[in-house]
Amino acid sequence: EIVLTQSPATLSLSPGERATLSCRASQSVSSYLAWYQQKPGQAPRLLIYDASNRATGIPARFSGSGSGTDFTLTISSLEPEDFAVYYCQQRSNWPPAFGGGTKVELK
Amino acid sequence: EVQLLESGGGLVQPGGSLRLSCAASGFTFSSYAMSWVRQAPGKGLEWVSTISDSGGSTYYADSVKGRFTISRDNSKNTLYLQMNRLRAEDTAVYYCAKAVVAARHRDAFDIWGQGTMVTVSS
Numbered sequence: 169e170i171v172l173t174q175s176p177a178t179l180s181l182s183p184g185e186r187a188t189l190s191c192r193a194s195q196s197v198s199s200y201l202a203w204y205q206q207k208p209g210q211a212p213r214l215l216i217y218d219a220s221n222r223a224t225g226i227p228a229r230f231s232g233s234g235s236g237t238d239f240t241l242t243i244s245s246l247e248p249e250d251f252a253v254y255y256c257q258q259r260s261n262w263p264p265a266f267g268g269g270t271k272v273e274l275k
Numbered sequence: 276e277v278q279l280l281e282s283g284g285g286l287v288q289p290g291g292s293l294r295l296s297c298a299a300s301g302f303t304f305s306s307y308a309m310s311w312v313r314q315a316p317g318k319g320l321e322w323v324s325t326i327s328d329s330g331g332s333t334y335y336a337d338s339v340k341g342r343f344t345i346s347r348d349n350s351k352n353t354l355y356l357q358m359n360r361l362r363a364e365d366t367a368v369y370y371c372a373k374a375v376v377a378a379r380h381r382d383a384f385d386i387w388g389q390g391t392m393v394t395v396s397s
Contacts, residue, residue, distance in 0.1 A: 212387055266320040
């Protein structure tokens with residue numbers, strides 16, 4: 169079973185700053201990694217799939233990179249609505265596991 | 276508009292049963308694998324189960340295998356999760372979610388329902 173480890177657990181930033189979130193897999197998942205955003209009381213929203221493809225309607229300030237075991241989600245300039253929890257998820261093997269999440273909070 | 280709407284959650288005693296439903300609209304339901312993902316209060320996301328577009332293949336997390344059954348009715352555009360022998364640790368918001376690519380069993384999830392709360396407690 170593949171384990172995804174996200175870091176840091178919490179990221180304290182201000183609007184306009186750049187956010188860099190990491191997701192590391194316990195074994196290679198090729199490029200089969202997705203990123204989600206979740207706000208309190210809401211369902212997750214798909215941001216990135218297959219490591220670097222933005223989902224429909226996702227702003228260009230969100231970008232994903234990486235392959236194999238190391239992946240990054242970058243938010244180039246934080247908007248007020250971007251403060252949320254972010255999860256990665258692999259689809260390389262069963263079960264399609266999620267990481268533990270990174271909370272991006274207002275500094 | 277593409278939409279998923281869950282129902283059927285509630286309070287149930289340990290050892291009891293519950294059946295969740297997820298009504299889909301706005302896309303060709305029969306072309307996509309569908310999944311259930313849950314989130315315990317204050318915790319992260321946990322994949323629970325996936326069913327293929329035809330319903331011929333099903334997959335389960337070890338934590339629910341033998342207790343939960345996923346199914347679908349493509350004529351009614353509805354996904355189900357039958358949950359038996361419920362435990363306190365099954366307490367969570369349950370989301371149904373749609374695969375990104377048609378016919379792909381193991382995929383990311385691009386459309387999510389609003390979730391339905393299941394509480395297992397005496």
